[in-house]
Amino acid sequence: MSPLRRSAGLFTSSVVRVMVLVVVCGAAIAADKPVQDPSVGPAAPSIYPQVHLQQPSRGYRTAPLAVSAAEARAREMIEAALQKRCEDALDFSDMPLRDVVSSLGETWNLPIRIDRKSLDEAGIDPETSITNVAVKGETLRGVLQAVLDDIDLTWIVAGERLVITTKEVAGGALITRLYPLPFGTAKQPVDFQPVIDAIVNTIGSPAAWADQGGDGQIRPAEGGEPMLVVSQTEELHAEVEALLRGMHDRALAEFLDDAGQPRRTPVVRIHRCADKKTRDELVASLAGLCNAALAADGDPAAKVTALGQHIVVQSSKADFQALAGQVVAATVGVRPLPSSGLGEAGFSGQGNAGFGIRNVAVPQPNPQPGNANEAGQGAGAGPAAAGAGPAAAGAGPAAAGAGQAQARAPAPAAAPPAPAPPIYPQVHLQHPSRGYRVALLARSEAEARARKAIDAALRKGLDDVPEFNDKPLRDVVRTLENLWGLPIRIDHKSLDEAGIDPETSITAVGAKEETLRSVLQAVLDGIDLTWVVRGERLVITTTEKAAEMLATRLYPLPLGTANPPVDFQSLIDTITNTVGGPSVWADQGGDGQIRPAEGGEPLLVILQTEAIHGEIEALLRGMHERALAEFLDATGQPRRTPVVRMYRCTDKNVRDELVAKLADLCNASLAGDGDPAAKVGALAENLVVQSATADFHALAAQIVAATVGVQPRQPRPTGNFCGGMGGGSFVGTPHPVPQEATEGQGGMGMGSHAP
Structure with missing residues (x-):
């Protein structure tokens, strides 16, 4: 036998051994994966007994910290002055900065100091002339911005004074403030993380926060009223407050009419309560409990009724709804909702591999981030970087190797019981x-x-x-x-x-x-x-x-x-x-x-x-x-014929109650924007809602989802790739549809994984 043929035989034998090893190892890895026990039911709801009297209608208020009562009074005075408008015309053109600061202090009756040391270090003379600043009817905050921007200065609050300083000094002067959570985000269980993510990713640059190498910090404070403790510069504190106040005011707008006055028609909130005895007790006593605590800020017209396994609270007062939600959570308990935000980054396999075995991975109930092992085997069922969904999975040919790979069908997975649809209250x-x-x-x-x-x-x-x-x-x-x-x-x-x-x-x-x-x-x-x-x-x-x-x-x-x-x-x-x-x-x-x-x-x-x-x-x-x-009709006017929406509702009792109550619930809240002609009926295991009004359909869809529950979208199936020997590489991509296992050329290969 020639040396070349003998080498080829040895090579083929090695390939077969390695392929057997890869398949066996793959089976062992798959066998080690935990399988969800179908007999295990959903966890009992957690009880959150904290009840804090909230009166969101009184406005969003941050809490600046002070080391003494005198400093607290001074800071309140400074904050009031910053928002106070001067109706007189002020012209600071060609005036020295020192004189401008003195004039502002007299106009707003406020002590303002120039940080001469920082200005000297920056080479800025307090006698620098201010160019073309003429204002009328503006607040002190607006005037300071107009005066200081062009000479690269800013202001901070230090102790009991407002101080003019450089942007470099202001950027290093961190102060700590307490921020209550905006209305609607403090429900039990409190989820601080979405609010924290929104702040650190949209306020200032990422480098302003500690997790990106900056100095700013943000932490939750639990135990009493849920709050955020934020350490940041004066400028970024103003932006944080603007964001949280905006979220708060946006949520409160639901309780106001077009003129910004308290609305007279009720707003609906729905709370899950599966236990009939507890549900009956809450229906009987919840309104009395809340009104006793809120007194003049309560809502004597509030109604609490039952709908299926839920409690429906109707009130036009934000304060009543806030307190009622906390009382229900403390009595009934709540399950955290599945997050619909951005998911965790997954991994895509990348390694040296030849043609190999490709098969379709069955989506797992709890997908894990994919990776690639040393045999060049890519896996890919896990959250993708952009959100909840399948991660990249190894799929596709690499450089050719020698030897014949055997087709391997995916191992059958035990089908877990279909979960109950989540409730979105x-x-x-x-x-x-x-x-x-x-x-x-x-x-x-x-x-x-x-x-x-x-x-x-x-x-x-x-x-x-x-x-x-x-x-x-x-x-x-x-x-x-x-x-x-x-x-x-x-x-x-x-x-x-x-x-x-x-x-x-x-x-x-x-x-x-x-x-x-x-x-x-x-x-x-x-x-x-x-x-x-x-x-x-x-x-x-x-x-x-x-x-x-x-x-x-x-x-x-x-x-x-x-x-x-x-x-x-x-x-x-x-x-x-x-x-x-x-x-x-x-x-x-x-x-x-x-x-x-x-x-x-x-x-x-x-x-x-x-x-x-x-x-x-x-x-x-x-x-x-x-x-x-x-x-709308062809002329852009509201149409008169109904638009149809259908919703799945397999529980006959709940379906019958929705048919009887849904239209009245929606019209009670929408008042003049409702639809007295709307109809709600049943068709097999579905609800049929007929209305010509967009407002009616929008509210009806939410009430049905809160009462019946809805199934989240299913993840797409993903592909697997087991590679062999070769000089190529693979980068995973999800398969849009399942495919049969295929044969390919394969051999021994070395792989690596990259995030």
Whole structure:
């Protein structure tokens, strides 16, 4: 026998031995996997006996910490002064900084100090002249921003004084504050993590927080009222408060009418209570308990009734609903809901492998992150990096090896019992027909009013917009201020750095009914400038500077996407893949962030530039209006014929109760926006809801989900790859559909795994 043939025989023999070893090891690994015991039932609900009297209608209040009563009083006075508006005209043009600070202290009756040491170290003279700052009717916070931004200074609260200092010093001056959880997120069991994730991913840069190498810290405080303890700079504290206040106010809006006054029709909340005796006791005593604690803030008209194995609480008062939810949780116990947020990152196998055995992995009830072992075997049933779902699985050919691999069918898995559908007790009164509304975040009530005025002005068209022929930019800005009654500031520092003179001539043609947004675009595009909203003003700045100035906003989910279980990931993928390009989002190396906010009304918290925010709002508003179109006739008016929705409900008793009560429940809450002609019937094991009103269908869908439960979406099946010898590599991809096991060339190979 020739040496070559003898080598080939030895090689083939080695391949066979290794393939047997790989198959045996694979079977052993599979055998070691824990199998869910079908006899084990669901865990008993946990009891959370903490009941804290909440009165969310009194507003969102943070707690600044102070070392003495005198310091506490001083901080309250400083906070009040920062929000106080001065109606007099103030002109600080060409005034030394020292004189400006003295004037501000006298105007607002507040001690303000200049940190001379930090200014000296930064080479900034207190005699530096302030350029072109003239204000009227603005708060101290807004004036300080206008005065200090152009000379790269800021302010902090130190002890009992407001101090003017450099941004470097302010960035290292951390202070600690206590933040209550926004209304709707403090239900038992309290889940701090989604709120913490929303804060650290959308407030400041990631480097501002300790888990990314910064100094900022955020921790939950449990035991009494659930709170967050946050250590951060003064500037970022203002943004944290704006976000949490925005979430709180957004959740409270359900209890207000269009004029912002307390509503008179009830809001519905549904709580699970399987024990009939406990349910009957709560129906009899819950309203009395809550009203006794709330006194004048209670709701004598509140109703508590039973619906299937649930308690239905109807009240128009947020305070009543908050306390009732805690009393029920403390009495009945609650099970944590499955998270619908972002999942844990999975692993994809990567190793040197030849053609090998491919088979389909049966999805496991508790998928684990996949990896690759030293034999080049990739596995892939686990959460993917972008959310709950299958991780990458080894699949695909690598470089050819020698030898014949044997087909191996997947081992049959014991089918676990079908779980009961999860209950989603979140019911939020929705009025989608009133339009899509984005929540602009503000650090104070004055800033909130200013931002609403700016947003309204940007959309407002004027009958006659003048032409600008060779007019200096500075004069154009003053003209626009007067026409739209809006404070507009030029960012002189960024224009100087870009070599753009505020006296640059502008030529633009006005048009009838043109909005301020359109005029600004026509004026600024030709000189590479743009605008942003900063504080209480609209600011003209460079496009480069605007790209660095990220703002956080809250976006409600469009109609049809907020029904339980909410699929945030699908909507997040749509936004990050179609708006602004991948490079503007953090997962592709950009700065933009997007996170779900659960607990109250489902929202998206998004950190992005002003321009990208405009595109996101246009997308979500378009989706919302498209879904609403089904409820309009050809002329855009509300339709008169009903729209049909169907819901699975196999329990006849619950189905009969919903048929009897659902329409009345919805119409009691919606009042003038309800549908007296709506019908609810049964069809086999389904509920049929007929209504011509979008508001009715939106609320009905949530009540059914809270009462009946809904099945979450099933994960896609994934593929497995067992590799052999060769010089190639494999990177896993999920199989869209199961496939039969196939044969392939294989041999001995070495693999590695990479996250």
